Amino acid sequence: MPDADETSSGAFSFTLQVKSRGFMRTKNTRTFMVAVDDNAHSERALEWLMENLVEDGDEVVAVRILDEEAYQIDQEDAREEARELMASIVELNEEAEDRRISIVVEFVAGKVTPTILEIIHVYRPDSLTVGTQGKSANKFQKMLGQHHMGHVSRDILTSSPVPVVVVRPEAKVQKHLNKRQNDPKRRGYHNLVKGNGDLPMSITKKKRRSLQIPT
Structure with missing residues (x-):
C-alpha cells in the first residue's frame, strides 16, 4: 500500500485513507464500518471483522469518536493514534494473501450517536461492527468514546440504518x-x-x- 492520504477539518476531524495496489472499486465492493478505541474488546471486534467478513475488493472504515466536551483533545496525539490504527489494519490485511482492499480511518470529535449516524450516511456501509465486554450490549458505549452508561448505545442499535454486528469475547461465547x-x-x-x-x-x-x- 502507498502512503496514506491525510485530511483534517475545523471541528476536529482527521481522515486517513490507503488502498492496496491494484484495488478497484466495483459494483461488488462492500463497505464495512467498525467502531474502535484502545480497549481489548474493540481490538477483537476489528480482528473479527478482518478475519470473517472482509474479502478482496472490499472497503473498511474504522471510526473513533472523540468526546470533545469530556476531553481536551491533543490533536497531534490523535493523529498519531490514527496512523497507528491504520498501520495495524494494514498488518491485519497482510495476513490474507492477495486481498486488495481500501482502508479509511476516521477520528472525529462530536456526540456519539449523531456523529456515528452521520458517518454511516456518508459511507453507506453494509454493516457496523462493535465490540462488547460481554456483560451487556450497552458496554460497547465505552468503545464509542463514552465512559458513562446511558442510552447512547441503545440509540445506535435502534437508529442505525444498517445492521449492527456486536462481537463478544471468545471466552464469553x-x-x-x-x-x-x-x-x-x-x-x-x-x-x-x-x-x-x-x-x-x-x-x-x-x-x-x-x-x-x-x-
Whole structure:
C-alpha cells in the first residue's frame, strides 16, 4: 500500500485513507464500518471483522469518536493514534494473501450517536461492527468514546440504518455455548425428530382422520 492520504477539518476531524495496489472499486465492493478505541474488546471486534467478513475488493472504515466536551483533545496525539490504527489494519490485511482492499480511518470529535449516524450516511456501509465486554450490549458505549452508561448505545442499535454486528469475547461465547450444551432441558433437532419421526407440531395421518382434516 502507498502512503496514506491525510485530511483534517475545523471541528476536529482527521481522515486517513490507503488502498492496496491494484484495488478497484466495483459494483461488488462492500463497505464495512467498525467502531474502535484502545480497549481489548474493540481490538477483537476489528480482528473479527478482518478475519470473517472482509474479502478482496472490499472497503473498511474504522471510526473513533472523540468526546470533545469530556476531553481536551491533543490533536497531534490523535493523529498519531490514527496512523497507528491504520498501520495495524494494514498488518491485519497482510495476513490474507492477495486481498486488495481500501482502508479509511476516521477520528472525529462530536456526540456519539449523531456523529456515528452521520458517518454511516456518508459511507453507506453494509454493516457496523462493535465490540462488547460481554456483560451487556450497552458496554460497547465505552468503545464509542463514552465512559458513562446511558442510552447512547441503545440509540445506535435502534437508529442505525444498517445492521449492527456486536462481537463478544471468545471466552464469553464459549462459556455460553458450554452452558447451553450442558443444559438437561435443552432439546436439539435430533431429539425432536427421533421416535416416531414426527415433529411436535406435525399432524399424522391418524390425527388428520380423527380431526376430519381433508388431505
